[in-house]
Amino acid sequence: MKPFLAYTLARLGFFVVAYAVVWLIASIWLDFSAVTNLWVMLIALVLSAFAAMILLGGLRDRLALSVQQRAGHMTRKIEESRSAEDVD
Template sequence: MKAFWTYTLARLALFGATFGVVWLIASFFVEWGSATTLFVLLISLLLSSVISIFALAGLRDRLAQNVQERAARMSQRVEESRHAEDVD
């Protein structure tokens, strides 16, 4: 679970930083309104997603490994339980 929260918080921090930079840049060039805020949000979401592919690859791999190990343990428990039922 630690890898999950680390990756999630890193993604949120990256989105927040990207939103701040895009908002700052947009504030120099555009007049603010609800549509502008929506566009800044969408651009930030897109940019942070692309950046996270490269910047957070290690965290994502660690999370995937943890999920895979957890699934293997659960499968092993199910197989052991199934085998115990067959023995009775």
């Protein structure tokens, strides 16, 4: 489960950094309200997703491999239990 945690924390970190940068830029020109904060969050979400798509390819591949291995393990266990039931 370590690749999942690493990828999730990296994505969260990208969002926090993007939010801080967009907030700093927006605070220069705009008065903050709930709507402004919503726009800042939306822009930060898009920027962080784009950055993660480009920069986190290796982590994403490790996460996909981990999920694939876990799914294969679970499938083997299900097949083993199914074949053990058929022996009777």
